[in-house]
Amino acid sequence: AEDGYELWLRYHLLATQQAAIYRSHATQLIESASTPTQTVTRAELLRGLGGLLGQAPPSSDAVTSNGAIIVGTPGSSPVIAGLHLDTKSLGHEGYIIRTVEVNGHAATAIVAHDDIGALYGTFHFLRLLQTEQSIDHLDVTQIPHVKLRVLNHWDNLNGQVERGYAGASIWDWWKLPDWRAPRYTDYARANASIGINGTVLNNVNAGAQILTPTYLQKVAALADVFRPYGIRVYLSVRFSAPIEIGHLKTADPLDPQVQRWWRDKADEIYKLIPDFGGFLVKANSEGQPGPQDYHRTHADGANMLADALAPHGGVVMWRAFVYSANGEDRAKQAYDEFKPLDGHFRDNVLIQVKNGPIDFQPREPFSPLFGAMPKTPLMMEFEITKEYLGFATHLVYLGPLFQEVLSSDTMVHGKGSTVAKVIDGSLDHHTLTGMAGVANIGTDRNWSGSDFNQANWYVFGRLAWDPTLSSRTIAEQWVRMTFTNNPAFVKPVVDMMMGSREAAVDYMTPLGLHHIMGPNHHYGPAPWDASEARADWRPVYYNRADHQGIGFDRTRTGSDAVDQYAPAVADEFNDITKTPETLLLWFHHVPWDYRMHSGQTLWYELVAHYTQGVDDVKRMRETWSHMNGYIDPERYQQVATFLAIQQKEAQWWRDACIAYFQSQSGLPLPPGFAPPQ
Numbered sequence: 001a002e003d004g005y006e007l008w009l010r011y012h013l014l015a016t017q018q019a020a021i022y023r024s025h026a027t028q029l030i031e032s033a034s035t036p037t038q039t040v041t042r043a044e045l046l047r048g049l050g051g052l053l054g055q056a057p058p059s060s061d062a063v064t065s066n067g068a069i070i071v072g073t074p075g076s077s078p079v080i081a082g083l084h085l086d087t088k089s090l091g092h093e094g095y096i097i098r099t100v101e102v103n104g105h106a107a108t109a110i111v112a113h114d115d116i117g118a119l120y121g122t123f124h125f126l127r128l129l130q131t132e133q134s135i136d137h138l139d140v141t142q143i144p145h146v147k148l149r150v151l152n153h154w155d156n157l158n159g160q161v162e163r164g165y166a167g168a169s170i171w172d173w174w175k176l177p178d179w180r181a182p183r184y185t186d187y188a189r190a191n192a193s194i195g196i197n198g199t200v201l202n203n204v205n206a207g208a209q210i211l212t213p214t215y216l217q218k219v220a221a222l223a224d225v226f227r228p229y230g231i232r233v234y235l236s237v238r239f240s241a242p243i244e245i246g247h248l249k250t251a252d253p254l255d256p257q258v259q260r261w262w263r264d265k266a267d268e269i270y271k272l273i274p275d276f277g278g279f280l281v282k283a284n285s286e287g288q289p290g291p292q293d294y295h296r297t298h299a300d301g302a303n304m305l306a307d308a309l310a311p312h313g314g315v316v317m318w319r320a321f322v323y324s325a326n327g328e329d330r331a332k333q334a335y336d337e338f339k340p341l342d343g344h345f346r347d348n349v350l351i352q353v354k355n356g357p358i359d360f361q362p363r364e365p366f367s368p369l370f371g372a373m374p375k376t377p378l379m380m381e382f383e384i385t386k387e388y389l390g391f392a393t394h395l396v397y398l399g400p401l402f403q404e405v406l407s408s409d410t411m412v413h414g415k416g417s418t419v420a421k422v423i424d425g426s427l428d429h430h431t432l433t434g435m436a437g438v439a440n441i442g443t444d445r446n447w448s449g450s451d452f453n454q455a456n457w458y459v460f461g462r463l464a465w466d467p468t469l470s471s472r473t474i475a476e477q478w479v480r481m482t483f484t485n486n487p488a489f490v491k492p493v494v495d496m497m498m499g500s501r502e503a504a505v506d507y508m509t510p511l512g513l514h515h516i517m518g519p520n521h522h523y524g525p526a527p528w529d530a531s532e533a534r535a536d537w538r539p540v541y542y543n544r545a546d547h548q549g550i551g552f553d554r555t556r557t558g559s560d561a562v563d564q565y566a567p568a569v570a571d572e573f574n575d576i577t578k579t580p581e582t583l584l585l586w587f588h589h590v591p592w593d594y595r596m597h598s599g600q601t602l603w604y605e606l607v608a609h610y611t612q613g614v615d616d617v618k619r620m621r622e623t624w625s626h627m628n629g630y631i632d633p634e635r636y637q638q639v640a641t642f643l644a645i646q647q648k649e650a651q652w653w654r655d656a657c658i659a660y661f662q663s664q665s666g667l668p669l670p671p672g673f674a675p676p677q
């Protein structure tokens with residue numbers, strides 16, 4: 001039965017004709033398997049070709065017929081050395097896939113400077129077959145745009161996953177280090193296939209226990225499994241660990257004993273894991289300990305850890321997700337705390353910034369920190385798991401959200417200063433660059449809680465490799481690999497995915513509304529909720545609906561969050577007529593009778609958006625109902641059922657929000673408004 005376990009690496013037999021064409025391009029295999037990465041590359045090729053073509057080609061030392069596949073590096077293979085390709089410029093992870101001629105025979109060469117590049121190239125080549133592309137005249141060169149492409153697991157050591165909707169943690173700490181579950185290898189294959197090269201194993205709300213010798217042995221076992229796939233392991237660390245497991249009196253980053261403790265800890269880790277990636281830190285945020293507990297700065301804290309890791313080549317990923325109930329607009333706090341520290345961090349520190357200034361909402365403007373700290377490498381933090389987007393059941397493809405953020409123009413160095421250029425380092429000339437995604441992975445057979453959530457893991461990896469890729473292209477590849485190449489399926493399903501994020505925005509938080517989900521769990525509507533002790537945790541604080549209007553005034557006469565952006569952007573957001581209507585209520589408190597571009601009042605338009613969201617989900621369901629028969633019944637049926645849940649809950653969102661906002665506006669519903677069904 002189809003249960004989604006294989007993800008997008010399904011390698012099922014292609015249609016007869018297609019397989020025959022490809023078989024003529026796969027007559028012999030020339031590769032070596034003398035290193036661990038070469039070994040897994042070869043295994044993947046055999047598995048992929050064997051599955052897709054029904055048979056894997058025999059291995060050979062020399063090209064003796066048309067249709068050889070040659071894989072490796074100039075160092076690993078004399079045949080490749082003989083091609084005289086410029087592999088040095090590919091760097092450690094890049095690759096070339098090219099149709100070449102060897103001894104008068106046409107061949108396909110998958111060539112890299114290092115083994116890992118050849119593995120990435122192999123996955124790319126297999127993807128071409130999986131998506132039924134022509135491989136007659138290949139000339140592909142790929143080099144990743146971003147250096148650190150990492151998943152962040154919010155996995156607790158007790159097996160529970162914070163904001164995880166796909167079962168328990170896949171790390172079986174009880175049985176590690178001895179039992180290395182085969183699933184770890186499949187996890188590594190999936191990640192390598194999309195270029196992910198790092199994983200932070202544990203929750204940013206970290207316990208100190210992960211740094212004890214017992215757990216480090218377990219971490220080392222996972223690192224051993226991942227190493228051939230080019231994946232480094234990182235850990236989230238608790239800033240007060242020197243107190244909790246080191247029995248020191250303080251965790252003050254300027255205390256020599258504390259510094260020594262972290263240096264020793266780093267040495268201990270690198271003895272076990274020589275290629276350990278480094279630390280991820282959530283400090284002085286939502287109750288976590290940090291340097292400010294000792295009246296030190298984030299830079300003091302980050303630099304102390306950076307100094308401990310530097311001799312080993314490790315990095316610190318220090319999160320900028322900070323806010324407290326100090327009365328200041330939460331959207332401003334990260335910028336206010338971090339911007340003044342630009343230039344004060346060690347070279348091996350990256351500041352990891354959530355895409356928006358609040359918290360992974362269905363739509364936010366980009367964080368004003370992007371572009372504002374030119375001397376510091378800033379990493380992107382996206383949330384793959386759908387904490388605010390309907391958990392596992394709602395079908396929401398996040399590609400358009402990620403792409404919208406990456407293509408946003410910060411304008412800090414004039415037009416074209418996109419967030420993508422901050423992240424890939426090109427804007428301010430950084431070579432240490434990174435993108436993190438909060439994983440949606442758990443013990444569910446399908447890994448991600450639903451088949452379509454796998455696409456969010458996939459698109460994250462692809463965009464981390466190249467932030468300029470189109471989310472539609474990525475969706476199409478994913479659909480072809482995951483379901484079928486049948487155009488009668490591919491086109492409508494890709495269209496459905498591409499519209500799904502806007503549908504969710506419409507039925508949850510249209511026109512710039514945000515954080516009106518139920519407090520704590522963040523599932524379902526609660527714009528009326530004022531039950532939280534802290535104002536900045538109350539939905540009413542964010543939507544501010546009253547008799548007069550709705551929205552959060554962040555203009556110069558409000559909280560002035562707008563002025564954290566470059567002047568050109570700030571002027572736009574400050575002016576209600578220039579602010580994109582998609583962000584209207586993020587930046588402005590707007591009277592209910594305000595005239596929108598359409599000529600409608602804000603009140604009518606708000607109602608129309610909520611209704612549009614529900615209608616879109618109805619259409620998604622309708623689209624899917626025609627897909628029965630193109631794919632296996634198991635996955636078809638689950639998606640159909642989840643879409644039914646989504647429609648029911650989109651309706652719930654619409655009706656609850658409109659009812660509450662109407663209780664504030666006191667205005668009648670638009671003529672012809674359809675009541676709840």
Ligand code: GCW
Nearest residue numbers: 154162163204205282321359
């Ligand atoms: O969005 C909030 C989540 C918390 C999370 C926090 C963070 C890991 O609700 O669960 O904690 O963000 O990103 O640190």
